[in-house]
Amino acid sequence: MKYIDQHLIRVSFGQAPADVIIKGGNLINVFSAQIYPADVAIANGRIAAVGDVGYAAGENTEIIDARGKYLAPGLIDAHLHAEVPKVTLTRLANAVVARGTTSIMTPFDQIGVVNGIDGIRWVLDEAKNTPLKIFHSGASRLPYTTPASTIAYRFGPAEHAIAQQWEEAVGIWEYMSDSIVDFDGPVFEVADMAIRNRLTLHGHAPVTVGKILSGHVAAGMHDDHESYTAEELAEKLRQGVRALIRRGTHSDNVPPLVRAITELRLPTRHMSLCTDDLDCTDITELGLIDHLVRYVIKLGVDPLTAIQMGSLNTAETYRVDHLVGSIAPGRIADILLIDDLPNLNIAAVIANGKLVARDRRMLTPVASPTYPANFYNTMHLDKPIAAEDLYITVDDAQATQARVLAIHLEPEEGLLSQGREVTLNIADGRILPDPAQDVLYISVTDRHSGKGLTGKAFISGFGLKEGAIATSTSPDDDNIITIGASVEDMAVAINHLVNIGGGQVAVNKGAIMADIPLPVSGLMADISAEDMAQQEGTLNRAAYALGTKLKRPFFFIIFLSITAIPEYAVTDRGLVAHATRTVINPVLEVQRA
Numbered sequence: 001m002k003y004i005d006q007h008l009i010r011v012s013f014g015q016a017p018a019d020v021i022i023k024g025g026n027l028i029n030v031f032s033a034q035i036y037p038a039d040v041a042i043a044n045g046r047i048a049a050v051g052d053v054g055y056a057a058g059e060n061t062e063i064i065d066a067r068g069k070y071l072a073p074g075l076i077d078a079h080l081h082a083e084v085p086k087v088t089l090t091r092l093a094n095a096v097v098a099r100g101t102t103s104i105m106t107p108f109d110q111i112g113v114v115n116g117i118d119g120i121r122w123v124l125d126e127a128k129n130t131p132l133k134i135f136h137s138g139a140s141r142l143p144y145t146t147p148a149s150t151i152a153y154r155f156g157p158a159e160h161a162i163a164q165q166w167e168e169a170v171g172i173w174e175y176m177s178d179s180i181v182d183f184d185g186p187v188f189e190v191a192d193m194a195i196r197n198r199l200t201l202h203g204h205a206p207v208t209v210g211k212i213l214s215g216h217v218a219a220g221m222h223d224d225h226e227s228y229t230a231e232e233l234a235e236k237l238r239q240g241v242r243a244l245i246r247r248g249t250h251s252d253n254v255p256p257l258v259r260a261i262t263e264l265r266l267p268t269r270h271m272s273l274c275t276d277d278l279d280c281t282d283i284t285e286l287g288l289i290d291h292l293v294r295y296v297i298k299l300g301v302d303p304l305t306a307i308q309m310g311s312l313n314t315a316e317t318y319r320v321d322h323l324v325g326s327i328a329p330g331r332i333a334d335i336l337l338i339d340d341l342p343n344l345n346i347a348a349v350i351a352n353g354k355l356v357a358r359d360r361r362m363l364t365p366v367a368s369p370t371y372p373a374n375f376y377n378t379m380h381l382d383k384p385i386a387a388e389d390l391y392i393t394v395d396d397a398q399a400t401q402a403r404v405l406a407i408h409l410e411p412e413e414g415l416l417s418q419g420r421e422v423t424l425n426i427a428d429g430r431i432l433p434d435p436a437q438d439v440l441y442i443s444v445t446d447r448h449s450g451k452g453l454t455g456k457a458f459i460s461g462f463g464l465k466e467g468a469i470a471t472s473t474s475p476d477d478d479n480i481i482t483i484g485a486s487v488e489d490m491a492v493a494i495n496h497l498v499n500i501g502g503g504q505v506a507v508n509k510g511a512i513m514a515d516i517p518l519p520v521s522g523l524m525a526d527i528s529a530e531d532m533a534q535q536e537g538t539l540n541r542a543a544y545a546l547g548t549k550l551k552r553p554f555f556f557i558i559f560l561s562i563t564a565i566p567e568y569a570v571t572d573r574g575l576v577a578h579a580t581r582t583v584i585n586p587v588l589e590v591q592r593a
Contacts, residue, residue: 012041017058019044022350025040026071038071039051047329072327074324075290076103077274079244079274080105080275083473084278085532086504086516087526087529096287099290103134103325106136107173108123108136109173113448114522117153131352137170141155141156144475144477164197174203174564175219178581195220200319203222203224205236207228216241223272225246230259230263237260246275248275248276249555250277268305268309269308277555280529280533290346313325333351371520378522380449385454387487390443392456394426399429399592404421405575406586407420417565422434422437422458433487439458440458440485447522456586464484467546469553470497470507475561480494481558501522506539536554564578
C-alpha cells in the first residue's frame with residue numbers, strides 16, 4: 001500500500017472529484033465520542049474528507065444514500081486464529097465482512113505448523129484479493145507446546161527475521177506466560193527483535209497477577225486476551241497492559257470482564273473485543289465482532305463506547321490506527337451503515353471504498369483461489385494405527401486395577417482443566433476406559449513426520465458412552481486428537497482422517513457416523529461458512545448420539561493439546577503438566593486383587 005496518495009490529497013482539497021460520497025448519514029466519531037450529521041468523500045479506497053464534502057462531488061461520483069443511518073468504522077477482531085473456523089481465508093472473508101468485521105489480527109500459526117512460513121505468506125497474499133484486512137503477528141514460537149511436540153515446520157528467530165519485515169506485520173503472537181517464566185532464550189530473541197522493529201508483543205497470560213504479572217510487563221507484554229475476572233483485568237490495566245475482552249465458541253469471558261466497566265468504572269479506551277476461536281456455527285448465527293458489540297451493549301456498555309472497543313481501541317493497540325479503526329481522512333474506507341444503533345443492525349458494509357454487502361450478504365462473494373499442491377496430502381502416517389497402539393498398559397500380569405490421573409474439564413470454566421484421580425479396571429495388562437465413571441481415553445498422534453508417535457492419557461468431562469471422536473485441526477500442533485469410550489473406534493477414527501486428508505469424525509462400532517473432510521492442510525475446506533455450519537451441526541449431533549452433553553464437543557477437543565493453558569494437556573509426547581512443563585505418567589498406582 002502506498003501511504004501518501006497525492007490524488008487522495010487533491011480530492012481532500014477539492015482539486016479532484018471523489019469516487020464515492022456517502023451522503024446524509026450520522027457519523028459515529030470514535031475519537032471525540034460524538035454522533036453528528038456528516039458526509040464522507042472517498043477516493044482510491046480511502047477517506048478523503050469528512051463533513052461538508054459537496055465540493056468533492058463530480059459528475060461521475062457515486063452517491064451512496066445513508067439517510068436515516070449511522071456511519072461506523074469497520075469492526076476489527078483483536079485476536080483471532082483464522083484457521084479455526086475450518087474454512088479457507090477467502091471463504092472466511094466472505095462470511096465476516098458481510099457481518100461488519102473488516103479487519104482481523106491473526107498469526108496463521110496453524111498454517112505455519114503444516115506449511116511453514118511460505119504457506120503463511122501465500123495466505124497473506126490470498127487476503128489481498130478480498131475486502132478483509134489482515135494484520136499479521138508471527139507466532140512467538142512454533143510449536144507453542146512445552147515440551148515441543150512434533151510439527152512439520154518450526155517458527156523461530158530465523159522466520160521472524162523475514163516475517164517481521166512484511167507490510168502486514170504488527171507484532172508477535174501468543175507471547176506466552178510459560179516462555180517468560182522459563183526465560184525462553186529464542187522467544188526473548190524474537191521479542192527483542194520485534195521491539196527494535198517497533199512492533200508489539202501480544203500476550204498469553206491466563207490468571208496472571210502480582211509479581212508474575214510484573215515480570216510479564218517487564219518482558220514487554222503489550223496486551224493480553226486471557227483475563228478471567230474483572231479484578232484480573234483491572235490489575236493488568238493498572239500495569240499498562242491493554243485488555244482484550246474475549247468471547248469465543250470455547251470461552252465466554254465477557255460477563256465477568258464487563259464488570260470492570262459497569263461496576264469498577266474503569267475507562268474503556270484501552271479495552272478491545274476479540275473472539276480468539278470460533279466455529280462457523282457461531283459466525284453464521286451470531287457474527288464476529290458485531291456480535292460482541294451487541295453483547296456488551298446488552299450488558300450495560302454505551303453503544304458508542306462498544307463501537308470504540310470494536311474498532312479504534314483495537315487499531316490503536318496494534319498501532320494501525322493510521323489505516324483502520326475510524327472514519328477520518330487518510331484511513332481505508334471501511335464503513336458500516338447501521339439502521340438500529342442499540343442492536344447494531346448493519347444494513348450495508350463498505351470495504352475499501354466499495355459497497356460489498358447488504359443485510360449480512362456479500363453482493364458478490366469473492367471467488368476462491370486454487371491452493372498450491374503442497375497444501376494438500378499433509379496427513380502422514382507410515383502405517384495404520386492399531387488399537388494396541390492406543391492402550392496404556394502395565395507390565396504386572398497380576399494387576400487388576402490402576403489408580404490414574406485424568407484430565408477433568410468443566411465446560412462452564414472454558415478450557416481450564418483440572419486433575420481427577422479415579423480407579424480403572426485392567427484386563428490383560430491394558431487399562432480400560434470406564435464410561436460409567438465418565439473416564440475416557442484421549443490420544444494425540446503425530447501426523448506430520450509419518451512416524452505416528454502417540455501420546456496417551458485419560459479424560460473426564462466429555463461424557464461419551466460409546467464410540468470415539470477425532471480431529472486433525474488442533475492448535476497448537478495440529479496433530480490428531482482422539483477421545484473415545486472405545487479404543488478400537490479411536491483407531492478407526494485416526495486412520496479415517498489420514499485417508500481423507502484430514503478433518504473431523506465420529507465413529508461407533510467401527511462405522512463412520514459423520515465426518516467433515518478438511519483437505520486443505522488438514523485444517524480447512526473450500527466451502528462456505530454456511531455449508532461448514534451445517535456440517536458442524538451434523539457432526540455434533542453424531543457426538544450427542546454417543547452420549548456427550550457438551551454443546552460443542554468438536555470445539556472443545558481441538559484445544560486439549562495446548563500446554564500453555566492450566567492445568568493439563570496431551571501431546572504426542574504424552575500427558576503434560578502445565579505447572580512443570582513436563583510429561584508425566586497418568587498411572588499413579590497399580591493394584592492387585
